[in-house]
Amino acid sequence: MLEVQHISKSFFRKTALEDVSMTVREGEIFGLLGPNGAGKTTLIRIINKIIDADRGVVRINGDLMTQKHLSMVGYLPEERGLYKSMTVEDHALFLGQLRGLSKRDVKMQLDYWLEKFTIGDWKKKRIEELSKGMAQKVQFICTVLHEPKILILDEPLSGFDPVNVELIKQELIEMRAKGKLIILSTHNMKSVEEICDRVALIDQSKKILEGTVSEIRESRKTGEIAIKFRGSMIAFVNALWTNFELVDKEILADDRFIARLKTRGETNFDDLLRAMMGQVRIEAVWEVLPSMQDIFIDLVTPKTEGTHA
Amino acid sequence: MRNSWLVALRELKERLGSRSFVGMMIAGPVLILVLIYFLFAFGGEGQQKWNVLIADPTGIMDKKILISADPDVNYSFANGYVEMNEFRDAKQFREFDALVEINEKILSNKLSFVFYRENPSMRMQTKIRYQVERRIEEVMVSQFTDLTIREFRKVKQPLNMAFRNVYDPMDEASDLRGWVGLFYGALIFAFIFLFGMTILRSVTREKSNRIVEVLLATVHPNQLMIGKIVGIGIAAFIQFVVWMLFVAIGLALMRSYVFPDLFDPSHVVAMGEHASDSFFAATEYNQFVDLVYERIQFGTMTFYFVLFFVVGYLFYGAFFAAIGATSGSESDGQQFVLPLIFLLCFALYAGYYSLENPESGLATLFHYLPFTSPVVVMVKLSLGYAPGHAYEIWMSLIILLLSAAGVLVLAGRLYRNGILQFGHRLRFGMLLRWMKRM
Numbered sequence: 001m002l003e004v005q006h007i008s009k010s011f012f013r014k015t016a017l018e019d020v021s022m023t024v025r026e027g028e029i030f031g032l033l034g035p036n037g038a039g040k041t042t043l044i045r046i047i048n049k050i051i052d053a054d055r056g057v058v059r060i061n062g063d064l065m066t067q068k069h070l071s072m073v074g075y076l077p078e079e080r081g082l083y084k085s086m087t088v089e090d091h092a093l094f095l096g097q098l099r100g101l102s103k104r105d106v107k108m109q110l111d112y113w114l115e116k117f118t119i120g121d122w123k124k125k126r127i128e129e130l131s132k133g134m135a136q137k138v139q140f141i142c143t144v145l146h147e148p149k150i151l152i153l154d155e156p157l158s159g160f161d162p163v164n165v166e167l168i169k170q171e172l173i174e175m176r177a178k179g180k181l182i183i184l185s186t187h188n189m190k191s192v193e194e195i196c197d198r199v200a201l202i203d204q205s206k207k208i209l210e211g212t213v214s215e216i217r218e219s220r221k222t223g224e225i226a227i228k229f230r231g232s233m234i235a236f237v238n239a240l241w242t243n244f245e246l247v248d249k250e251i252l253a254d255d256r257f258i259a260r261l262k263t264r265g266e267t268n269f270d271d272l273l274r275a276m277m278g279q280v281r282i283e284a285v286w287e288v289l290p291s292m293q294d295i296f297i298d299l300v301t302p303k304t305e306g307t308h309a
Numbered sequence: 310m311r312n313s314w315l316v317a318l319r320e321l322k323e324r325l326g327s328r329s330f331v332g333m334m335i336a337g338p339v340l341i342l343v344l345i346y347f348l349f350a351f352g353g354e355g356q357q358k359w360n361v362l363i364a365d366p367t368g369i370m371d372k373k374i375l376i377s378a379d380p381d382v383n384y385s386f387a388n389g390y391v392e393m394n395e396f397r398d399a400k401q402f403r404e405f406d407a408l409v410e411i412n413e414k415i416l417s418n419k420l421s422f423v424f425y426r427e428n429p430s431m432r433m434q435t436k437i438r439y440q441v442e443r444r445i446e447e448v449m450v451s452q453f454t455d456l457t458i459r460e461f462r463k464v465k466q467p468l469n470m471a472f473r474n475v476y477d478p479m480d481e482a483s484d485l486r487g488w489v490g491l492f493y494g495a496l497i498f499a500f501i502f503l504f505g506m507t508i509l510r511s512v513t514r515e516k517s518n519r520i521v522e523v524l525l526a527t528v529h530p531n532q533l534m535i536g537k538i539v540g541i542g543i544a545a546f547i548q549f550v551v552w553m554l555f556v557a558i559g560l561a562l563m564r565s566y567v568f569p570d571l572f573d574p575s576h577v578v579a580m581g582e583h584a585s586d587s588f589f590a591a592t593e594y595n596q597f598v599d600l601v602y603e604r605i606q607f608g609t610m611t612f613y614f615v616l617f618f619v620v621g622y623l624f625y626g627a628f629f630a631a632i633g634a635t636s637g638s639e640s641d642g643q644q645f646v647l648p649l650i651f652l653l654c655f656a657l658y659a660g661y662y663s664l665e666n667p668e669s670g671l672a673t674l675f676h677y678l679p680f681t682s683p684v685v686v687m688v689k690l691s692l693g694y695a696p697g698h699a700y701e702i703w704m705s706l707i708i709l710l711l712s713a714a715g716v717l718v719l720a721g722r723l724y725r726n727g728i729l730q731f732g733h734r735l736r737f738g739m740l741l742r743w744m745k746r747m
Binding site for chain 1: 316319326515519520521522523524525526527528529729742
């Protein structure tokens, strides 16, 4: 378990983090969200002991985190680089040995990962010969080479094509199943919804939200209902009468639609079904939860007077 | 420690694999050997062949000179007086570079004036003096003695006065040896600058390609900095050892195959009648040869060179690493290297100053000042320490070592605080704040 307790950090009068606390458990993918400049990278650097916090502590399994714990951590920073003139193997050997592996173990692990990603022939290639996406894969491999118990990944999916995004996501899910503790900092909200168990949102150096993805989405729902039906849109709108408000519609075919509605007054899901019965052919009805993207934008967009979240 | 060593090994591997390093490994000693070759081959020669007019109105020299075919000097004789102004302006004398005035008093006052158009080299002056003197000697022997010139030369005991330092009685060419010390010192600073710049570039490159953040997640900034300095330092040391090895082999080959006659005493004896002339030429000709092969104590010099190179490199290398870490961009870093270049140039000047004024108070200060001591100690070492004063070298080394440790600590703070700052404009106040911060 990794505990961040009351972390504050300032750089020359500029506050980067203010009293941020959170807990991440083994077997969990924890999404660290926030707009650019919110303080995520500073928090990650503090966890990695790259910089020291002004106040607060980081604990691993109850112990204060020190330099010796770093071999348990695999860190993939957002702004990551490689030594261009080195081969993939030399790079892996250098970083693997820095993280405490023997040469033999590095070579074994590297072979395993290259095989897994079906890129065995890259081993002797120099980094400068690789495309950006290929280099990203090498960086990912170098991060997990020493089988860290804690993975801290800052935008791990950027630079990958959709196929490789899926590949990396599957890897993360596998690692979670093996009990790894994963902190994922990303702006890719779709991925957050898909693979994160819990998230924290940092904005303007403060943590403003924390919870499971489903809890957060549930708590931010606005009572919208989506209905997929076959039939006439006019008949559908007439059936709504004054009990429901049509928010949006999506035309799937000449007579197939998805409509998003808001309930008014005391009406509920059952009332909707009753109203539509015989008017249109209902194919599906579900409660609309706000996407993480919507929640993110809603929370971090500066509010003007007269509006509220 | 292990991490620093891994970083050092990576740096070393990168240097050894780079073309520029391998290129310099070969080009450096080749350049030195070419320079030495030219000093050996042409070191004693003037820039041009001189046309010398000997104005001998009384015919003392009888239009003769001992060396009839000197490749460097061509003598002509004038029967009448030639005034200086006439020699300078008259068209018929334009072809002559110098005028030697031999008047009737020369046999008594032994005084002759030489007027020249362009300043003759020391070698040319010596040559003209020697050759004219020999001819006058011949004339005097025939006029005032019954001896043949060969008999006279057998009994003649020329008195060579060698001026020697009481503390270093074997030293006959201390000025040249001092220059050797300065050369060693300059070599230290050349290596420090070359490889200091390598440290700077390596740090700024790691910053600009952002691998530094990956490294810092495992390696402490100080370990990273030390590893980098040590790795590049080992590369510099390997470069130096290879240079010395190549130069030593080159010198040995030169001695055996390129200039074998310069070292063969039988060569001088076999000259017969003109043996002494040739010997004169050979001894002067061999001044550099003598210096390089006989006088320089390569063992001692190299031992102290290595010591001062290592510690001096750590001292300056820390500055280069700190500049690299604190600068916002590579060009920014290069700009901040300027003060360091001034310091390095100043150190070289301090070496030259100590060569000219070895006993002055300022030279003593430079001897202990860590910025200048590597080069000044080399100069003083070549000039020779007074017996019982060898401790001065070690004192200087200890001061340099302590200063290097202090600079490494400060540079470590700058490195730690600056390494993750990108794209900023470096200000002096910022540096001070970073230096204060632990």
